[in-house]
Amino acid sequence: EAQVTQNPRYLITVTGKKLTVTCSQNMNHEYMSWYRQDPGLGLRQIYYSMNVEVTDKGDVPEGYKVSRKEKRNFPLILESPSPNQTSLYFCASRTRPDKTDTQYFGPGTRLTVL
C-alpha cells in the first residue's frame, strides 16, 4: 500500500530536549515536505526537499532542521524545542517538484512541548 508514515504519532516533551520526528514514504517520490498546522493559521510549510541532499526553507523554518540522506526518509529535527513549537505536524510527498502533481500526506504527529 502506497503511504506516508510518521513516527511518533503523539509526543509530549520538555523545553530544550532534542527530538526527531521521522517521515518515510514507499512511493519512490522525489519531493517531500514538512508542514505544521495551528488553529487559525492553517498549514504552514517548514522545509521541503526536491531530492536526496537537496533541501530548502519554507515559510517557517526557524527552530527546525531536516536532512534527506535517502529518498524515502525525511526526518524533522527540533534541536531545542520550545513551547511555541507545540503543533500538529504533517509530512507530505509527491512524485516530483511539479505544481500539478498530487501531494500525499502522512497521518500527522501531535507534539506538545512543556
Add this chain to the structure above:
Amino acid sequence: GNSVTQMEGPVTLSEEAFLTINCTYTATGYPSLFWYVQYPGEGLQLLLKATKADDKGSNKGFEATYRKETTSFHLEKGSVQVSDSAVYFCALSYTGNQFYFGTGTSLTVIP
C-alpha cells in the same frame, strides 16, 4: 507575496443543502490551485485542482473554477451529505515546491 484567504467557519448545513466555501488568492504569477479535505484524525487528501485560468476541477460532486479575473477558487457542492463533514483547505502552489494554504473551513453536515 503569495497567500490564500478562506471564508471563516465553522459552517453547519443540513443534508442536501448547497455548499459554497469562498477562497481568494494573491500570487505573483499563475499558480495552480487546490482544495484539500481533512477528515477527523487524518492527514489532508487532495479533493480537486485546477492548473490554469478557467479550468474547472471536480471530484465527488465538488467543483471549483479557477477565476483569474477575481483571483478566486470557490468550492461548491450541490447537495452535501453527512459524510462531507470535514475541514476544507484551499491552497496554491506557484513554484511547484512551496505551497500556501488557507486557514481551513470546518464543515458540519447534520441529518
